[in-house]
Amino acid sequence: MHKNLNGKIALIIAILAVFLYGIFGIPHGGLKESLTRRIHLGLDLRGGTHIVLQVKTAEAVAATSDNDMVQAQDTVGKIAPAARVSKPDLQQPVLVVSSVSQDKLSAVRDALNANAFAAYDLSSTNDGYRLTMKLAEVKAIREHTLDTSIETIRSRVDSLGVAEPVIQKYGLGEDQILVELPGIDNAEHVRDVIQSTARLEIHEVTGGPYTSEQDAQMQLQPDSVLVQGGNSLEDQSWWSLKRISVVQGPDFRDARSGQDEGGRPDVNFTLTTGAGEKFYSYTSANIGKQMAIVLDNKVREVANINGAIRDQGQISGGGFTKQTAQDLSLMLRTGSLPASIVFLETHTVGASLGASSIRHGVIASVVGLVAVMIFMLIYYRGAGINADLALLLNLVILLGFMGFTGSTLTLPGIAGVILTIGMGVDSNVLIFERIREEIRAGKSASAAVHAGFAHAWVTILDTHVTTIVSAIILFFVGTGPVRGFAVTLMFGLLANLFTAVYVSRVIFDAILNRKTRGEALSI
Amino acid sequence: MELFSNTNIDWLSKKWLFLGFSLIFSVAGVLSILFWNHIPMGIDFKGGTQVRVAFPQQPNEDHLREAMDKAGIRDASIQRLTAGSGYEALITLPEANDTNSDSARNAVVHALNSQYHDSAFTIGDAYTVGPTAGKQLTHQAGWAVLWSLLGMLVFLWFRFEFIYGAAAVIAVFHDTLITVGAFSLTNQEITLTVIAAILTLVGYSMNDTIVIFDRIRENLQLMRRATLAEVVNKSINQTLSRTLLTSGLTFLTVLALYLFGGEVLHGFSFALVVGILIGTYSSIAVAAPMLVAYTEWRERNGKSTGLGAGRKAAA
Numbered sequence: 001m002h003k004n005l006n007g008k009i010a011l012i013i014a015i016l017a018v019f020l021y022g023i024f025g026i027p028h029g030g031l032k033e034s035l036t037r038r039i040h041l042g043l044d045l046r047g048g049t050h051i052v053l054q055v056k057t058a059e060a061v062a063a064t065s066d067n068d069m070v071q072a073q074d075t076v077g078k079i080a081p082a083a084r085v086s087k088p089d090l091q092q093p094v095l096v097v098s099s100v101s102q103d104k105l106s107a108v109r110d111a112l113n114a115n116a117f118a119a120y121d122l123s124s125t126n127d128g129y130r131l132t133m134k135l136a137e138v139k140a141i142r143e144h145t146l147d148t149s150i151e152t153i154r155s156r157v158d159s160l161g162v163a164e165p166v167i168q169k170y171g172l173g174e175d176q177i178l179v180e181l182p183g184i185d186n187a188e189h190v191r192d193v194i195q196s197t198a199r200l201e202i203h204e205v206t207g208g209p210y211t212s213e214q215d216a217q218m219q220l221q222p223d224s225v226l227v228q229g230g231n232s233l234e235d236q237s238w239w240s241l242k243r244i245s246v247v248q249g250p251d252f253r254d255a256r257s258g259q260d261e262g263g264r265p266d267v268n269f270t271l272t273t274g275a276g277e278k279f280y281s282y283t284s285a286n287i288g289k290q291m292a293i294v295l296d297n298k299v300r301e302v303a304n305i306n307g308a309i310r311d312q313g314q315i316s317g318g319g320f321t322k323q324t325a326q327d328l329s330l331m332l333r334t335g336s337l338p339a340s341i342v343f344l345e346t347h348t349v350g351a352s353l354g355a356s357s358i359r360h361g362v363i364a365s366v367v368g369l370v371a372v373m374i375f376m377l378i379y380y381r382g383a384g385i386n387a388d389l390a391l392l393l394n395l396v397i398l399l400g401f402m403g404f405t406g407s408t409l410t411l412p413g414i415a416g417v418i419l420t421i422g423m424g425v426d427s428n429v430l431i432f433e434r435i436r437e438e439i440r441a442g443k444s445a446s447a448a449v450h451a452g453f454a455h456a457w458v459t460i461l462d463t464h465v466t467t468i469v470s471a472i473i474l475f476f477v478g479t480g481p482v483r484g485f486a487v488t489l490m491f492g493l494l495a496n497l498f499t500a501v502y503v504s505r506v507i508f509d510a511i512l513n514r515k516t517r518g519e520a521l522s523i
Numbered sequence: 524m525e526l527f528s529n530t531n532i533d534w535l536s537k538k539w540l541f542l543g544f545s546l547i548f549s550v551a552g553v554l555s556i557l558f559w560n561h562i563p564m565g566i567d568f569k570g571g572t573q574v575r576v577a578f579p580q581q582p583n584e585d586h587l588r589e590a591m592d593k594a595g596i597r598d599a600s601i602q603r604l605t606a607g608s609g610y611e612a613l614i615t616l617p618e619a620n621d622t623n624s625d626s627a628r629n630a631v632v633h634a635l636n637s638q639y640h641d642s643a644f645t646i647g648d649a650y651t652v653g654p655t656a657g658k659q660l661t662h663q664a665g666w667a668v669l670w671s672l673l674g675m676l677v678f679l680w681f682r683f684e685f686i687y688g689a690a691a692v693i694a695v696f697h698d699t700l701i702t703v704g705a706f707s708l709t710n711q712e713i714t715l716t717v718i719a720a721i722l723t724l725v726g727y728s729m730n731d732t733i734v735i736f737d738r739i740r741e742n743l744q745l746m747r748r749a750t751l752a753e754v755v756n757k758s759i760n761q762t763l764s765r766t767l768l769t770s771g772l773t774f775l776t777v778l779a780l781y782l783f784g785g786e787v788l789h790g791f792s793f794a795l796v797v798g799i800l801i802g803t804y805s806s807i808a809v810a811a812p813m814l815v816a817y818t819e820w821r822e823r824n825g826k827s828t829g830l831g832a833g834r835k836a837a838a
Contacts, residue, residue, distance in 0.1 A: 044648075044787070052656060174659075187649070188629055344656040345567075346628070346649075353575070353647035353787070360785030367783055368776035375772060412716050415788055418780050419723065419795075422773030423730075429772070430734070433765040459737045462682060466733065467726035469674050474722050477667035482719045489723070 005513065008506045016393060019400025038403040042410030044481050045358050047351030048182035049190050052344045055149045055175045057142035058091065059339040064141055065093035065133060066244045068117065072097065072131070075111050080104035083128060093133035095120070100128040145338045146175050153179065156193050160184065176344065187348045195341070200252070200332065201245035203227075204282075205290035205302060209237035216240055227292070229299025239299050241292050246282050251275030253311075255332035257325035260314065265325035267315045269332055276311030284308035295328070361414035368418050369395075372425055380432055382522025386507045387428040390499040394424050397495035398488065407491075410484030420492025423467070427500030431456040435523055445521040446512050453505055460500065464493050534759050534807060535752050535815055541808035545697060548801075552704015560707045565714030565790075566650060568664070570657035571617045572627035575647035576635065578610045586641055587612060594634030604786055611647065611786055627651060664718045671722055672696070675729055683736055686817050691732045694810040698728045698801045705797045706790075717790045724798030727773070731766060731806040738762050739814075751818050755811050770803040 025038050043050050065087065073085040076097055083100045100108050105128075112122055112129060120131035146169065154167045162181045170178035184190060206224045210216035216226050216238035224240045254270040271279055283291075283305050293301040293315055301315055320328070373391065377384040398420060402409060435452030443451060468490055475486035515521070556562055566573045576582075584601050591599040596616065604611040616627050628649045635644060672692055679688035699721060706713055738758040746754055777799055781792035 054655075171659075185646075187651075342653070342655075343651075344653045346651040348628075348646075348650075349648040350646055352645060353577070357785055357787055360783060360788070364780045364783040364785075368779035371775050371779060372772055375775070379768070411787055412719060412791065415780055415784065415791060418776050418784075419773070422776035423727070425772050426730070426769040429765050429768045433762075433768070437761070455741075459734055462733045462737065463730040466675055466678060466729045467723075469678070470671055470722045470726035473667050473671050473674070474719055477663045482715050485716070485719050 019397045022400030022403035040408045042408045044411045046182045047354035050347040051179040053341045056339045057145040060145040095131040097128040185348045202247040203241035207240035252332040255329040257329040265320040265322045271311040280310040394499045398492045401491040410481040413484030413488045416485040416488030424496040538812040555707040563712045565712040568661045570654035572651045573615045574631045574649045590638035593638045690810045690813040694805040720791045720794035728802030732810045
């Protein structure tokens with residue numbers, strides 16, 4: 001019985017061409033260049049740095065509610081001077097307005113219902129009100145903080161001049177960011193650059209300098225915290241600073257490094273208009289007092305407020321080298337991080353290990369592939385060629401899939417390819433064994449082929465589905481390298497469903513077309 | 524060429540032999556896990572810092588340890604790796620807390636730079652994991668394995684019957700236990716890639732078991748008057764050549780990985796080497812006998828066996 005196979009053969013060749021394109025693109029330059037251009041290599045093969053960090057977004061929520069508290073105090077203070085606004089738990093965005101006299105209650109309520117406090121839910125207490133930040137608002141702040149952090153880190157990392165950096169949200173929830181920098185294997189420098197984007201603020205000085213922490217504790221002013229530092233890097237004095245800052249990171253619009261009158265490096269900054277107003281009213285009300293510039297929870301400079309400053313200011317007085325002044329300006333310019341970060345995981349792979357991994361992976365793949373192909377030829381003779389062709393097509397489709405989807409090939413991914421070779425040939429074995437059984441039972445060549453494929457199909461489907469389920473779970477659980485493995489396994493199995501059943505069948509049919517009636521099948 | 528055609532071995536009669544064999548390996552593994560090496564966890568679960576250093580010749584472990592001590596690094600564990608090509612050592616430090624310091628890695632590099640003078644060296648890779656990340660990963664991995672098993676149980680229940688699903692899951696559990704036991708016995712670390720290998724062998728062992736179950740289901744239709752035991756035996760014999768061949772071929776590729784794949788994939792390929800052998804064994808030695816045993820038990824207790832009227836579980 002002659003089957004018309006031309007359409008099917010054309011389809012297979014078309015698919016081969018399509019996936020070859022996926023692997024190589026339109027080849028120009030050498031074969032190797034085309035290949036490496038399409039298929040991305042993971043860090044464990046290329047060498048580079050992989051960092052997972054977590055942004056403490058709760059800090060941004062606390063900072064926002066701190067600002068709101070100041071504003072609430074202002075607003076309420078104008079209506080009911082005796083009232084106090086406080087934050088009972090510093091970690092929670094809950095403000096308590098207390099000591100409101102009975103006659104002022106409704107006026108205060110109206111004020112608190114204004115737009116400025118739209119982010120809060122208002123509830124009554126014994127002697128005032130409680131403002132609780134809405135959950136949606138908290139969530140929005142946290143998301144915004146995470147997004148801003150990503151942008152800031154991205155601009156920092158750009159200054160390192162890395163090709164194809166990866167900076168993205170990571171993991172499920174938990175405010176984590178993944179930073180991958182191929183080709184850079186000095187994690188220390190990278191962490192410095194990223195970490196240097198921690199918080200910069202200006203606080204009012206309420207007391208100090210104290211030489212020891214105990215002294216400072218005893219003289220601690222209300223609403224203040226203790227911070228260490230001073231005008232030079234070695235200065236370890238303690239200062240009592242008002243907890244809520246006057247100026248924060250996002251308020252800086254620009255900053256340049258320069259030189260002060262003494263020729264020492266300093267930083268000239270410009271605030272945003274809104275922050276400028278706030279700063280102006282603060283500085284004009286506090287002439288003669290001191291303010292502290294706090295970087296990463298250390299006091300970097302304590303300055304006397306000699307006159308009102310609107311939006312142009314200078315951080316000077318020594319304590320900077322040219323490099324640190326430039327770094328600080330860069331930081332202020334591109335925005336400091338809205339919250340602090342914690343490094344959860346750091347992995348650096350040297351380029352030489354990456355290259356050696358590739359070498360090993362490729363050797364193992366080739367050895368495995370050749371061993372399997374030779375065995376199939378010996379054990380199944382003619383049909384072995386069939387299996388080998390299907391296997392090669394399988395690999396082409398697998399790699400083509402990866403080229404098309406821009407997936408990353410990692411070392412476990414190469415292992416996945418090797419595994420696909422082993423498991424892929426399983427389908428062929430299933431079918432061939434069945435065909436042999438049918439021939440032994442007396443069926444003719446074409447009937448045996450037909451029966452073999454029919455019976456084996458159900459089992460092939462079952463086995464592939466279970467392994468694909470494993471791979472999907474792995475994909476969601478795993479990080480980079482393991483994900484690479486899950487991806488190659490999945491694609492390999494899907495490709496295998498196609499080649500083992502459809503392509504093998506077509507090849508068999510083509511062979512059967514050529515056979516005379518009653519001629520045996522080489523299997 | 525044909526091997527294994529028309530075998531006619533009575534597999535189920537050997538079930539006590541299989542049980543004994545399985546018990547030996549399982550118990551050895553469990554004892555090692557409980558008392559001897561416990562389960563060696565890689566730092567991606569434990570947290571800590573691990574630096575892989577390559578040397579031009581076999582490094583002297585004592586000199587390395589001295590170098591660490593002189594630089595003030597306590598708790599460093601030094602492990603020489605028997606890599607295929609090249610000499611490597613793994614220097615591991617436990618992590619105290621989620622600090623921002625990269626100091627552990629740098630401390631190690633600095634220590635080697637200043638105190639180790641035997642030869643030059645290159646830093647292969649360095650991995651620092653904070654305890655938060657480590658715990659997170661442990662939970663994730665644990666859940667992944669559980670969901671995997673559950674998913675397969677449901678899938679098999681759907682395609683066959685509950686007892687088939689249960690038998691297969693027990694077989695897979697047996698495989699995982701023995702594989703983890705093997706890691707414990709040989710004191711190799713279980714990292715995330717090893718978990719990936721274990722999940723793969725879960726899928727693989729299921730594969731194997733399903734092939735036999737499929738044949739059992741087919742034969743139950745064809746061999747109307749045979750007992751379940753006879754059907755199971757016949758099914759195993761019929762699929763034997765396919766089972767041994769596929770395992771053999773997959774084993775061949777995994778062996779290539781183990782021998783040539785390099786040090787980084789060593790744990791991964793070891794898990795697969797052990798897993799594939801045990802996975803194949805368990806389909807014949809654990810899943811099938813369990814199926815028969817359970818059905819016999821139901822029959823003995825007068826409950827329905829789901830085999831249909833007139834069919835017994837065993838002669």
